[in-house]
Every structure is written in structure tokens, then in C-alpha cells.
Amino acid sequence: MHVTRLVLDHYRSWKHCLVDFEPGVNVLYGRNGLGKTNIVEAVEVLATGGSHRTSATVPLVERGKKTATIRANVVDGINDDGNSSLDTANTTTYAVTLPVRGGNKARVNGGASQPLRSVVGQVRAVVFAPDDQLLVSMDPARRRAFLDSAGAQLVPGYYELAQEFARIAKQRAKLLRQIGQERSLGHGVGPLLDALEAWTGSFIDRGLRLTQARSKVCALLEKPFVSICADLSGGGAASMLYAPGFAEAEAVCEAPVARQDWQSEPQVGVSVLEAISGHFQRIFDGEVAQSRNLIGPHRDDVMFMLDGAPAKDYASNGEMWTIALALKMALFTVLEGRSAQDGSPTGAPVLILDDVFSQLDAARRLQIVEFASRQEQTLITVAAPGDVPEGIEAHMIDVHKIEEDSDASAW
Ligand SMILES: Nc1ncnc2c1ncn2[C@@H]1O[C@H](COP(=O)(O)OP(=O)(O)OP(=O)(O)O)[C@@H](O)[C@H]1O
CATH class of the missing domain: 3.40.50.300 (P-loop containing nucleotide triphosphate hydrolases)
Structure with missing residues (x-):
């Protein structure tokens, strides 16, 4: 196009x-x-x-x-x-x-x-920008932003889901702050706790869908990324690994994910849901003290490895550039290869x-x-x-x- x-x-x-x-x-x-x-x-x-x-x-x-x-x-x-x-x-x-x-x-x-x-x-469209190298070296927010930008183009419903999750996360953090404030004034927080339970349910539900969608994005990119990186670097072995902010959700990521899964019920076992709920109970005081959500996809990351070592800590500037270029080229290649079969538009993206x-x-x-x-x-x-x-x-x-x-x- x-x-x-x-x-x-x-x-x-x-x-x-x-x-x-x-x-x-x-x-x-x-x-x-x-x-x-x-x-x-x-x-x-x-x-x-x-x-x-x-x-x-x-x-x-x-x-x-x-x-x-x-x-x-x-x-x-x-x-x-x-x-x-x-x-x-x-x-x-x-x-x-x-x-x-x-x-x-x-x-x-x-x-x-x-x-x-x-x-x-x-x-x-796929954008290569001067600070792409920072995708590897800087904070995880940049890598999540990349996943979101890739997901918006690769996965139907992704953009909407990410927006919805962000709205729920904001609302839940607001409630945590209110609970902290009321508690410090010695007021009862019963109704606020009921509301928090409901928002936590939505947070887990949409959070798991987003986790699955991001896992899918990484799975789509991984193979071309590895091969393009090897071509660009003349043989260096690179890999990428999705690290979900719900550590309990790793099993969800390994499961094959069908296209519609994040638009219907998240495909997770009861044990994963129970584990995440239990985790939220354990960190309740910490979340209230800090007025923020301490676990979830807003803390996701992607690890890039080069020859077995974390690129963030070991790679040279040039190697970080190679990883960043390979990642963007991989996104381009995957977008280009999408067919109309799954409702995606055809044709190469604008570079x-x-x-x-x-x-x-x-x-x-x-x-x-x-x-x-x-x-x-x-x-x-x-x-x-x-x-x-x-x-x-x-x-x-x-x-x-x-x-x-x-x-x-x-x-
Ligand atoms: N919301 C805004 N309203 C008005 N001006 C803005 C706004 N956002 C950015 N600018 C201005 O747009 C200008 C041009 O920015 P842009 O990044 O497109 O420049 P550029 O031609 O790509 O420059 P460079 O070669 O330095 O990268 C900047 O001077 C910036 O202050």
C-alpha cells in the first residue's frame, strides 16, 4: 500500500x-x-x-x-x-x-x-526512528509501546483492548489511592473494598487477554526477528522472550492462542486465575501504600538476548542497533505477509x-x-x-x- x-x-x-x-x-x-x-x-x-x-x-x-x-x-x-x-x-x-x-x-x-x-x-506503517536503539537499552515502557504499536496492526481488536485495559488500570489505581486516604483518616473502607474487588476482576480479565495478545505478537515476530538479526549481524544468535507482568500467566502464553480469544473469554485455567487473585491479596497493603497496580501487563517486558546474554546489559551500541533494526524489519515482514484470510489488509506497509x-x-x-x-x-x-x-x-x-x-x- x-x-x-x-x-x-x-x-x-x-x-x-x-x-x-x-x-x-x-x-x-x-x-x-x-x-x-x-x-x-x-x-x-x-x-x-x-x-x-x-x-x-x-x-x-x-x-x-x-x-x-x-x-x-x-x-x-x-x-x-x-x-x-x-x-x-x-x-x-x-x-x-x-x-x-x-x-x-x-x-x-x-x-x-x-x-x-x-x-x-x-x-x-512501520517507523524507524533515531531512538530505536533505546528500545533495547532503556526502560520497558518503550518495549511495551512497541508491542502496542505492532499489536494494533497485527491483531484485530488489540488497540481497543489495550485502551480498555489502560482505563481499568487507571480506575483501579484511583480506588487504591482513595482506600489509602480514607484509611489514614480512620474511616471505614467497606464499600471501596467491594468496588476494588469488582475492578480487580476486570483488571485480571482484560489483563490476561492483553497478555495473550502480546504473547501472540511476540510469537509472530520471533522467527523473522531471529533470522533477520542473524543476516544483519553476520551470524550472531539473537532471541526475544516475552516476560509478562502477570508472572503466573506464563502458562497462558504458551497455549496456542486463536485469533478471537482476547475478544471472548480469556483461555486460562482456574489455577492461573486463583494464583493471580492470591497474588493480589498478598500485595494489597503494598498497593494501597503506593496507590498503584503492582502486577499486570502494564509491567510487561520483552527480553532480547544476544549469544545467550541479555542484550540490555551486554550488547554494544552497534549490536543494539542491529537488534532494533531486525525487530522493525521483522514487524514489516510479518505485516507484509498477512493475508486477507484473517481479515487483515493486504499489501506491504508504508516504511x-x-x-x-x-x-x-x-x-x-x-x-x-x-x-x-x-x-x-x-x-x-x-x-x-x-x-x-x-x-x-x-x-x-x-x-x-x-x-x-x-x-x-x-x-
Ligand atoms: N503541538 C504543537 N504545536 C505547535 N508546534 C509544535 C507542536 N508539536 C511540535 N511542534 C513543533 O514542531 C516543530 C517541528 O518538529 P519536527 O520534529 O517535525 O521537525 P523536523 O523537521 O523533523 O526537525 P529535525 O530535523 O530537527 O528532526 C518543532 O519546532 C516543534 O516545536
């Missing part, structure tokens, strides 16, 4: 912006701070429902404005001559509305407004290389350029045209020349 036109209104630094892309490699160039990343980030938001740069909607909206919009024409398929298909039946128009307050919405082909979550996964070249050594630059040149569409951002490695044939877009106030009716 590829994006032919992108229009942004009040999106980050852009009051209005209209960009036409071609199939193949597109290079957006311009000085620092001009808004290049903002443009490609909008494609990521359309695809995954969020940005790797922020978990909130507010920063995506131009400061002082109430709503940002992203509109895109997306074509599924290219002609034999490599040009964008002229068959308008292949073109889908998406319009995403991101309000500072209220839920994000989307329209497809001018149809009824629906929650953005219904549209997430229809457009697919986004946001300012990555300056971070990579010559060998890894070559590997990623080679990868990009094989894809249906790649969007690259660089500060200057000369920053693009040699040998790439590209449609060059001077971001400085994008007319901020260009006529919105041109859409």
Missing part, C-alpha cells in the same frame, strides 16, 4: 499542509524543526492510532487549537509499471480527527464518523525512515537502504538532500516549499 496524498490541519507545527507522495522512495528534506517528522508521524498515527513520540493526543494538536485533522488517500496496490494505481476503487480516503478533549474519530471514504480504534490497522541515517554506521545504513529500496513505498526524512545515502532513486520533497496556507479545497 502507499499514500498518494496527505493533508494536515492544525497538526503539531502545521496550520495546513498538503503533500503528494509517489510509490517508491520519497525523501522529505529541510532544516531542523521544519516539521518533517510531524508529517511522517501523521501517517503513523493513522496506521497505529498513536505516535512513538507521545502517548497523548494533546501534543499532536497545534498549540492553541482544539482539533487536528489528518487526511490521507491510500492506494492498495501499484500498476505493473510501478506507478500508483489509477483505479480509484483501490483508493481509500481516511480522515482522522484528533480533539484536545474527547475521543479520536475517523471517517473512511466520507462515511459516518466512528471511533479511531475501528480504523486502526487498515493502513499499515518510514525518520532521520535514521545519521545514527547508523555505513554497514547498517547500507542494510536499511537496501531494505527500503525493495518496498512499495518509503518515506524518508533528512535535514539535507545530501544526507540520503547514494544509490537511492527518490521523489524529493522540499518541505520548505510546502505551502502552509495552500488552498484546503485542493484536497
Whole structure:
């Protein structure tokens, strides 16, 4: 698939912006701070429902404005001559509305407004960013964000489930704080404890579904990750291991997971549920004292191993880059290979290389350029045209020349 036109209104630094892309490699160039990343980030938001740069909607909206919009024409398929298909039946128009307050919405082909979550996964994109290396070395939140972004595109219902779990986790933490406050005042907390029991039930239920869905995401990525990593590094043996924040749920992860399982009852034995409930009882005082949920998928992690040692602690910078690149390439490969059979869209995802070249050594630059040149569409951002490695044939877009106030009716 590829994006032919992108229009942004009040999106980050852009009051209005209209960009036409071609199939193949597109290079957006311009000085620092001009808004290049903002443009490609909008494609990521359309695809995954969020940005790797922020978990909130507010920063995506131009400061002082109430709503940002992203509109895109997306074509599924290219002609034999490599040009964008002229068959308008292949073109889908998406319009995403991101309000500072209220839920994000989307329209497809001018149809009824629906929650953005219904549209997430229809457009697919994989972003390589300058801080990808930190995926390996930094805190687990980055790895969970990656899993969520991958899951939103790989697993039907994932985005909705992750949002629901986050809402329940927030509510449960709020109750824990209330219980602590009332207790410290010497008040009775009976009704609050009843409410906590109900929220804990929902937390475990949705938490286990999310655990299963993330386990599925890791299982899908693992094989291509291992093989791509070996290719990139010239033979180093890498592996990845999902470490659920419900330690008791490891058995759930090993079970084969059917596509619908996280949308119906979590497929777990009574013993797992009892073990998690028992764990919650044991840590009750600690949770109240800290006013937060101490176990659950909000503490999930993914361990990357290189030649038998944890990459986080032992790998060099270059090796961490190799792992990060292999992970993103694995996601790309899995998305590309998804067939319409399971309701997934067909066609390769859009590849986004946001300012990555300056971070990579010559060998890894070559590997990623080679990868990009094989894809249906790649969007690259660089500060200057000369920053693009040699040998790439590209449609060059001077971001400085994008007319901020260009006529919105041109859409
Ligand atoms: N919500 C917002 N409202 C207004 N401006 C914003 C908002 N969010 C970010 N910006 C501004 O957008 C500008 C451009 O950011 P962007 O990351 O797209 O630049 P860039 O062209 O990719 O630069 P670089 O080459 O340095 O990476 C920044 O100056 C930032 O302050």
C-alpha cells in the first residue's frame, strides 16, 4: 500500500499542509524543526492510532487549537509499471480527527464518523526512528509501546483492548489511592473494598487477554526477528522472550492462542486465575501504600538476548542497533505477509525512515537502504538532500516549499 496524498490541519507545527507522495522512495528534506517528522508521524498515527513520540493526543494538536485533522488517500496496490494505481476503487480516503478533549474519530471514504480504534490497522506503517536503539537499552515502557504499536496492526481488536485495559488500570489505581486516604483518616473502607474487588476482576480479565495478545505478537515476530538479526549481524544468535507482568500467566502464553480469544473469554485455567487473585491479596497493603497496580501487563517486558546474554546489559551500541533494526524489519515482514484470510489488509506497509541515517554506521545504513529500496513505498526524512545515502532513486520533497496556507479545497 502507499499514500498518494496527505493533508494536515492544525497538526503539531502545521496550520495546513498538503503533500503528494509517489510509490517508491520519497525523501522529505529541510532544516531542523521544519516539521518533517510531524508529517511522517501523521501517517503513523493513522496506521497505529498513536505516535512513538507521545502517548497523548494533546501534543499532536497545534498549540492553541482544539482539533487536528489528518487526511490521507491510500492506494492498495501499484500498476505493473510501478506507478500508483489509477483505479480509484483501490483508493481509500481516511480522515482522522484528533480533539484536545474527547475521543479520536475517523471517517473512511466520507462515511459516518466512528471511533479511531475501528480504523486502526487498515493502513499499515512501520517507523524507524533515531531512538530505536533505546528500545533495547532503556526502560520497558518503550518495549511495551512497541508491542502496542505492532499489536494494533497485527491483531484485530488489540488497540481497543489495550485502551480498555489502560482505563481499568487507571480506575483501579484511583480506588487504591482513595482506600489509602480514607484509611489514614480512620474511616471505614467497606464499600471501596467491594468496588476494588469488582475492578480487580476486570483488571485480571482484560489483563490476561492483553497478555495473550502480546504473547501472540511476540510469537509472530520471533522467527523473522531471529533470522533477520542473524543476516544483519553476520551470524550472531539473537532471541526475544516475552516476560509478562502477570508472572503466573506464563502458562497462558504458551497455549496456542486463536485469533478471537482476547475478544471472548480469556483461555486460562482456574489455577492461573486463583494464583493471580492470591497474588493480589498478598500485595494489597503494598498497593494501597503506593496507590498503584503492582502486577499486570502494564509491567510487561520483552527480553532480547544476544549469544545467550541479555542484550540490555551486554550488547554494544552497534549490536543494539542491529537488534532494533531486525525487530522493525521483522514487524514489516510479518505485516507484509498477512493475508486477507484473517481479515487483515493486504499489501506491504508504508516504511518510514525518520532521520535514521545519521545514527547508523555505513554497514547498517547500507542494510536499511537496501531494505527500503525493495518496498512499495518509503518515506524518508533528512535535514539535507545530501544526507540520503547514494544509490537511492527518490521523489524529493522540499518541505520548505510546502505551502502552509495552500488552498484546503485542493484536497
Ligand atoms: N503541538 C504543537 N504545536 C505547535 N508546534 C509544535 C507542536 N508539536 C511540535 N511542534 C513543533 O514542531 C516543530 C517541528 O518538529 P519536527 O520534529 O517535525 O521537525 P523536523 O523537521 O523533523 O526537525 P529535525 O530535523 O530537527 O528532526 C518543532 O519546532 C516543534 O516545536
